[in-house]
Amino acid sequence: MGAYILRRLFLLVPTLIGIIAVNFFIIQAAPGGPVEQMIAKLESGELNTLSRVTGDKSMEAFSSEKQSLSTYRGSRGVDPELIKELEVLYGFDKPLHQRFFKMLKDFICFDFGESFYKNKKVITLIKEKLPVSVSLGLWSTFIIYLVSIPLGIKKAVSHGSKFDIYTSTFITIGHAIPVFLFAVLLIILFAGGNYFDIFPLKGLTSVNFDELSFFGKIKDYLSHIFLPVLSLSIGGFATLTLLTKNSFLDEIHRQYVLTAKAKGLDEKSVLYGHVFRNAMLIIIAGFPSAFIGMFFSGSLLIEVIFSLDGLGLLGFESAITRDYPVMFGSLYIFTLLGLLIRIISDLTYTFVDPRIDFETRTG
Numbered sequence: 635m636g637a638y639i640l641r642r643l644f645l646l647v648p649t650l651i652g653i654i655a656v657n658f659f660i661i662q663a664a665p666g667g668p669v670e671q672m673i674a675k676l677e678s679g680e681l682n683t684l685s686r687v688t689g690d691k692s693m694e695a696f697s698s699e700k701q702s703l704s705t706y707r708g709s710r711g712v713d714p715e716l717i718k719e720l721e722v723l724y725g726f727d728k729p730l731h732q733r734f735f736k737m738l739k740d741f742i743c744f745d746f747g748e749s750f751y752k753n754k755k756v757i758t759l760i761k762e763k764l765p766v767s768v769s770l771g772l773w774s775t776f777i778i779y780l781v782s783i784p785l786g787i788k789k790a791v792s793h794g795s796k797f798d799i800y801t802s803t804f805i806t807i808g809h810a811i812p813v814f815l816f817a818v819l820l821i822i823l824f825a826g827g828n829y830f831d832i833f834p835l836k837g838l839t840s841v842n843f844d845e846l847s848f849f850g851k852i853k854d855y856l857s858h859i860f861l862p863v864l865s866l867s868i869g870g871f872a873t874l875t876l877l878t879k880n881s882f883l884d885e886i887h888r889q890y891v892l893t894a895k896a897k898g899l900d901e902k903s904v905l906y907g908h909v910f911r912n913a914m915l916i917i918i919a920g921f922p923s924a925f926i927g928m929f930f931s932g933s934l935l936i937e938v939i940f941s942l943d944g945l946g947l948l949g950f951e952s953a954i955t956r957d958y959p960v961m962f963g964s965l966y967i968f969t970l971l972g973l974l975i976r977i978i979s980d981l982t983y984t985f986v987d988p989r990i991d992f993e994t995r996t997g
Contacts (some may be wrong), residue, residue: 766944786878
């Protein structure tokens, strides 16, 4: 197993570099970069907005430009000297390949630079937003797996019964309705809408969180996260439940199960001693993508609706504003995390079924 892990770790490096390279050159080639956006703001006279967005380091760079701006406002273009200074400010004065290799060198040392607009280091921004995304991702994934796997097993055992039909109807409806509609409905019902005012609507914790007792902090945190997590979880039950059911149904009808029953083993012993180990493999295989999707990309609308400032919102804002350090730094961290989780997933295979031997794989 050790050789397999080393091989996967070795392949991780070129895979990570390839993903970063493809995204880097595509995004850099797209119009509307930070220099173009700043020129547009300068031409439109948004000086107050400019000073607020770009931070202190930009104030010095633009002190001389403010005086000369009126000369070029309304003309065909912008002073070439001003464009050059903008390029230097954002690091676009170097060729594309030099910027790419410098970025890779910095990323190896986990130096992701500083945001173009927030005047903070990228790693600091990610640390600030991480608690929200960790809360949404981990709790939602935990609840989905906690409910869907037992429900899927029960549906497989009672295939064709009223329980199977009714539960399939409910989870299919839940899957078909968009997540944000559930979120809005829960707000109307339980967060000060037209009915009950039970749960808070904004933030991950209350303003007086530090003043609360230990159990008071737990209660406050859970009350803030309950509705967002429930909104994310409802739509996620269908896929995993039906996957679990079909996987178990496929195994239940295999010859080894009939042989085990013929030897006198009871239903539970056959189900959990033989079927479970084989049926769970396909579910484990889908865990990394499910976790990563729920962790990072699935929470953007929920963050907006419930006023949660997490990684989903950070990634969306950085893409809109072309905040390249945040975009590429986040991509590097999340891609690396995703690749490592896939290796952990393979290790989980061997834990569930020790018969699997990755050492014999040559690819």
